[in-house]
Amino acid sequence: xxxxxxxxxxxxxxxxxxxxxxxxxxxxxxxxxxxxxxxxxxxxxxxxxxxxxxxxxxxxxxxxxxxxxxxxxxxxxxxxxxxxxxxxxxxxxxxxxxxxxxxxxxxxxxxxxxxxxxxxxxxxxxxxxxxxxxxxxxxxxxxxxxxxxxxxxxxxxxxxxxxxxxxxxxxxxxxxxxxxxxxxxxxxxxxxxxxxxxxxxxxxxxxxxxxxxxxxxxxxxxxxxxxxxxxxxxxxxxxxxxxxxxxxxxxxxxxxxxxxxxxxxxxxxxxxxxxxxxxxxxxxxxxxxxxxxxxxxxxxxxxxxxxxxxxxxxxxxxxxxxxxxxxxxxxxxxxxxxxxxxxxxxxxxxxxxxxxxxxxx
Amino acid sequence: xxxxxxxxxxxxxxxxxxxxxxxxxxxxxxxxxxxxxxxxxxxxxxxxxxxxxxxxxxxxxxxxxxxxxxxxxxxxxxxxxxxxxxxxxxxxxxxxxxxxxxxxxxxxxxxxxxxxxxxxxxxxxxxxxxxxxxxxxxxxxxxxxxxxxxxxxxxxxxxxxxxxxxxxxxxxxxxxxxxxxxxxxxxxxxxxxxxxxxxxxxxxxxxxxxxxxxxxxxxxxxxxxxxxxx
Numbered sequence: 402x403x404x405x406x407x408x409x410x411x412x413x414x415x416x417x418x419x420x421x422x423x424x425x426x427x428x429x430x431x432x433x434x435x436x437x438x439x440x441x442x443x444x445x446x447x448x449x450x451x452x453x454x455x456x457x458x459x460x461x462x463x464x465x466x467x468x469x470x471x472x473x474x475x476x477x478x479x480x481x482x483x484x485x486x487x488x489x490x491x492x493x494x495x496x497x498x499x500x501x502x503x504x505x506x507x508x509x510x511x512x513x514x515x516x517x518x519x520x521x522x523x524x525x526x527x528x529x530x531x532x533x534x535x536x537x538x539x540x541x542x543x544x545x546x547x548x549x550x551x552x553x554x555x556x557x558x559x560x561x562x563x564x565x566x567x568x569x570x571x572x573x574x575x576x577x578x579x580x581x582x583x584x585x586x587x588x589x590x591x592x593x594x595x596x597x598x599x600x601x602x603x604x605x606x607x608x609x610x611x612x613x614x615x616x617x618x619x620x621x622x623x624x625x626x627x628x629x630x631x632x633x634x635x636x637x638x639x640x641x642x643x644x645x646x647x648x649x650x651x652x653x654x655x656x657x658x659x660x661x662x663x664x665x666x667x668x669x670x671x672x673x674x675x676x677x678x679x680x681x682x683x684x685x686x687x688x689x690x691x692x693x694x695x696x697x698x699x700x701x702x703x704x705x706x707x708x709x710x711x712x713x714x715x716x717x718x719x720x721x722x723x724x725x726x727x728x729x730x731x732x733x734x735x736x737x738x739x740x741x742x743x744x745x746x747x748x749x750x751x752x753x754x755x756x757x758x759x760x761x762x
Numbered sequence: 763x764x765x766x767x768x769x770x771x772x773x774x775x776x777x778x779x780x781x782x783x784x785x786x787x788x789x790x791x792x793x794x795x796x797x798x799x800x801x802x803x804x805x806x807x808x809x810x811x812x813x814x815x816x817x818x819x820x821x822x823x824x825x826x827x828x829x830x831x832x833x834x835x836x837x838x839x840x841x842x843x844x845x846x847x848x849x850x851x852x853x854x855x856x857x858x859x860x861x862x863x864x865x866x867x868x869x870x871x872x873x874x875x876x877x878x879x880x881x882x883x884x885x886x887x888x889x890x891x892x893x894x895x896x897x898x899x900x901x902x903x904x905x906x907x908x909x910x911x912x913x914x915x916x917x918x919x920x921x922x923x924x925x926x927x928x929x930x931x932x933x934x935x936x937x938x939x940x941x942x943x944x945x946x947x948x949x950x951x952x953x954x955x956x957x958x959x960x961x962x963x964x965x966x967x968x969x970x971x972x973x974x975x976x977x978x979x980x981x982x983x984x985x986x987x988x989x990x991x992x
Contacts, residue, residue, distance in 0.1 A: 448887050474890040487888035490990045491906045500902075501892030532990060550892055 403554055403586065407444050407454035416440055416451070416610035422554070422603075424459075427580060427587045429597040429618070432607035432630070438590040439484075441607070442556045445588070446481045447474035458553050480552030484559045486539040488531035494542050495527040501550035512583060517545045520582050521575055537568035541575060548579075554586045555579070561596060576600060594635050598622065598679050606630045622679075623725040625709040625717045636717070637681035638727050644674045653698075660723030663750070664698045680750055682717055682729035688747040689738055699750040701726065705742050708735070720748050769947075774967055777943040780855055781923035784862035785870075788919050792870035793912070799871065800878035817929075818868040826932025829861055833933070857934035858941045862923035869918040877911020878904070910986045917979035921972060944968050 403422040409415070416437045422428040430438045443449040445456060447463070450471060456464040458479070463472040488497050498514065518524055521541045531539060540560050547555060560576070561569045577600060579585060591597050597604055597618065604621050606613040613630050614621055621627060622639040640663070642656035647669045654670060656663040656678065663678065670676065692700065703722035710716045716735045718728045726748055740746070766774070795814055799807075817825050833840040833851045843849040851857035881904060889899045927945040934941040936950060948964045951957035 446891050448890065474887075475893050475895055477891075478893065479891060481888070481891040483884070483888060485884070487882075487884055489885060489889075489903060500889070500894070503893075530990065546892065 402457075402459060403445070403588070404455070404457040405441070405445060407441070407451040407456070409440070409444065409449075409451040409454070411440065414440070414610050416444075418607070418610065418612050420605055420612060420615060422586060422588055424586050425580070425584050426603060427589055427601045429601035429604040430588065430590045430607055431594065431597050431604050432592065434592055436607045437610035438592075438607055439558050440610075442481070442558050442588065442590055445554075446479050446556055447472060447477050478550065478553050480547030480550055480555040482540070482543050482547055482555065482557045482560045484562050486531075486536075486543040486563075488534075488539055488542055488546075490531050492530075493527065494523065494529050494531070494534070497531070497542055498523070498527075498545050498549055500546060512548050512551050514549060516582070517548050520578060521545045535568060536564040537572045540564060540572055544575065544579070548583060548585070552585070554588060557587060557589045559591055561591075561593070573599065594622075594632055595679070598639050598677065618677075619724075623719070623727065625707060625719060625727065628709075628717070634683075635679075635681060636727065636729070637679055637684070638725055640678050640680060640724060640726075642676055642678060644670045644672050644676060646672065658724060660701050660703070660726070680726060682727040684751045685726060685728035686749045686751065687718065687720070687728050687730060687734075687738070687740070688749060689744075691747055692749065697749045697751055701748045701750070703746060703748050705740060705744045705746060708740065708742060710735070720746060722748055726750075770964065770967070772939055773942060773944050773947040773964065774971070776855060776939075776941075777924055777945075778971070780858045780862055780926075780943055781920050783856070783859040784866060784923040784926075785916055785919050787859065787863040788867050788870045789912075789916060792867060792915060792919070793874055795867075796871045796874035796878055796915075800875045814871055815868045817865050822865060822926070822928025823932050825864055826861060826929035829857075829864065829929065829933040833857070833860065851934070853934055853937050853940065855934075855940055858926075858930050858943060859923075861929040861933045862926040865926050865929050866919040866922035869922055870915040873915030873918055874908060874911045877908040880911075881907050906989075910983050913979055913982045913986065917975055920975055924968070924971065924975075944971075 402424050405421070406419040408417045414435070414437050418441060430441060432438050440449065444451045444454065451464070451466070453466050454464050455462070455466070462470055463477050464470060489500065492500070498517070502514070518527070521544060523541060523545060526534065526538060526542065531542070534542065544560070557576075561572060564572065579587065589597070589601060601618050603616065604618050605615040606621065606627060608630055614624070614627055619639045619641060622631060622637065628636045640658050642658035642663060644654060645657045645662065646655035647653070648655075652666055653664050654667045656665060656676060665678070701722040703720040703726065705718055706721045706725065707719035708716060709719070710732065714732050715729050716732050718730065718735070718740065720726050720728060728748060799811060799814065830852070831837050833843070835841070835844055835850065835852060840851065843851065851860060885903055885907075886899050889903050894902065925945055926943070927949070930941065930943065931946060936942050936946045942950065944964055944967065948961050948968070951961035951964065
């Protein structure tokens with residue numbers, strides 16, 4: 402368990418935030434560039450000392466400005482993955498990996514170097530110098546290097562931001578796997594909502610150095626009032642579901658969730674596997690009657706529970722179909738259909754962006 | 763042409779001995795001064811920076827004069843050295859090494875300072891989060907990264923010491939077998955009627971030594987650079 406409470410004045414930003422991150426859980430700090438996310442990580446790691454603050458990890462106080470306690474970064478035993486990987490250019494991959502091992506505190510469960518090399522698939526890189534690695538390979542080495550200090554918590558500062566999209570797809574499974582393989586607490590900073598949805602269990606919305614909201618990713622994403630922070634374009638609900646079938650002929654996966662069964666195109670996954678899907682509001686449409694035969698596979702009956710119109714030409718409507726689903730339609734449609742809270746509608750999900758996530762499967 | 767006579771061997775050996783000792787003296791002190799100038803900011807920084815660089819801009823004779831005043835037998839420091847440690851610097855090769863060291867000090871400092879400034883501080887931050895103490899960071903990260911700078915500092919300092927003339931002749935004079943390094947010997951020969959041929963031979967040796975130093979430093983630098991690519 403990580404407990405953080407810090408206040409700090411930068412020239413252009415003042416940070417004032419309190420939060421907790423649970424053990425063996427990925428907590429995401431999500432916010433725009435310049436919202437103070439990296440500064441918060443720097444203060445947790447000890448590289449920056451806040452004006453006022455209290456930080457505790459697993460009941461050990463590492464910072465308490467009221468009582469003049471400041472544990473230096475090298476004694477905090479916190480792993481830090483930087484955006485720019487920061488491998489030591491004069492050392493080969495193996496020496497980089499081993500750099501922090503000598504300082505390992507034997508009180509913590511030991512993370513074995515062989516296991517790290519296997520999990521992150523580093524066997525063939527060990528003798529190379531960082532200048533000969535791709536961006537994705539560098540980040541894998543950086544992750545391994547931090548893991549081998551057996552950190553009490555792993556801070557990840559936009560580890561995928563400086564990597565191109567293809568490499569990002571390659572490195573995702575490694576980060577997803579960390580949780581299962583090493584049972585480690587992770588604080589993950591990102592400005593990409595897709596990364597957060599895919600990786601995090603809980604999330605904190607950060608804006609202007611302050612916490613705007615926190616909670617389960619599913620809960621935060623279904624709150625239309627938070628769209629200014631989560632981003633309007635990709636806004637939509639996040640649904641946890643279980644794989645319950647696969648149609649080989651049409652390559653369709655059946656995903657069961659509290660509102661029914663969702664059919665999506667996708668690769669075969671084992672039955673019983675937990676996945677999470679992101680249904681963007683702009684991919685959901687509404688109908689007052691059961692629509693006649695059409696191309697849309699996923700139709701759910703529900704009741705409108707929230708209408709968020711602001712003054713834009715588009716309206717976000719939250720429908721309860723067992724879980725909240727969000728549809729974005731034009732204001733004209735909303736008026737024409739005379740939609741109100743309580744109206745029963747058929748919700749049609751056109752396309753689904755599926756984010757696979759392995760939850761201990 | 764290349765068979766050396768005793769006098770020539772003596773001058774070459776003396777020059778190399780003086781230059782090496784001068785480098786041995788300036789390297790650790792230069793590293794410390796470069797570190798302070800690159801990393802620290804304090805009251806009096808500009809003054810410290812000025813004093814370090816003074817030998818670069820002062821006429822060497824002036825530096826020699828200062829050394830003579832401070833380290834001479836009756837100078838405030840020379841007096842202590844003589845009475846307490848029984849060390850006399852004037853008219854000795856050690857004095858020549860000191861003169862060379864002072865003159866080449868700013869070159870050593872500048873070369874190392876530039877390489878310290880080019881270290882990415884983020885790497886040191888990363889090392890801290892990996893549990894490294896400041897001492898471990900210095901020898902495992904900073905020192906290897908500034909190694910090319912140290913090599914070029916050593917070369918510049920060595921070359922400057924080989925060529926030192928003004929401060930040396932002012933401070934320790936031109937004593938055969940003791941302080942007549944290559945430049946001083948060349949000067950003596952030129953002053954002697956008919957000594958031009960001898961002077962030319964010593965000039966040739968000077969060039970050879972300088973070239974050897976230059977080539978080996980290039981070799982070491984490229985090897986160090988390969989270390990980052992390998």
